[in-house]
Amino acid sequence: MELLYDSFVSALLLTISLDPELFEIVGVSLKVSVSSTIIATVIGLPSGFFLAISNFKLKSLTITTLNTLLALPTVVIGLFVYALIARNGIFGSLDLLYTQTAIVIGQTILIIPLTTTYTITAISKIDKRYRNTAMTLGATPTQTALVILREARFGIVAAIIAAFGRVIAEVGIGMMLGGNAKGFTRTITTAMALEYDKGEFSLAVALGLILLTLSFLINMIFHFFQGRTS
Secondary structure, eight states: HHHHHHHHHHHHHHHHHOOOHHHHHHHHHHHHHHHHHHHHHHHHHHHHHHHHOOOOOHHHHHHHHHHHTTTHHHHHHHHHHHHHHHSSSGGGGOOOSSHHHHHHHHHHHHHHHHHHHHHHHHHHHSSEEEEEEHHTOOOOOHHHHHHHHHHHHHHHHHHHHHHHHHHHHHHIIIIIIIOOTTTTOOOHHHHHHHHHHHHHHHHHHHHHHHHHHHHHHHHHHHHHHHHHHO
């Protein structure tokens, strides 16, 4: 109990003093998480929109596959990307392994199914009469799409927030593809794992407090937007 108390007090002091190492780690985490979320949104949003409004033979199978990929273990993604970007891999010449770019690639693959399926759900909840009315009034396909997206905006924002929350707390991909290099690829979760192995809990607890705060804020925002769609 004394160890926990001392670690907690030391963690608060590190946070209050704006420890450079602490906030350098937080900065790396935010950078790779925001980058992967933006890329996954750019890919997942139009994909989800297309799947929601289209009818084709493999639609049901495609959506089922996406739902299955939501539970894909991060270590599997890490191994897959590692095999591609390792020195003897297809993209080995690009020297991507153990870089922030490698983490972004892995995290993007992780959350594309999430942004896509959440977008499908958000679009599917929109009454079809919005689309029919817009088309009847002479709206172009682009204008019709914008009308639908506007109505589904809260669900789409919830999808983006959920995706960010998924990657900010991810550890497997960051460790396998980033290598946990100090000042370069060390994220909140990988740093916590390292500090725990070293038996130094102050920095780990400080990072844990920051991660819990971020997770709390993310979930508050997520539930707000999710409530607006119900």
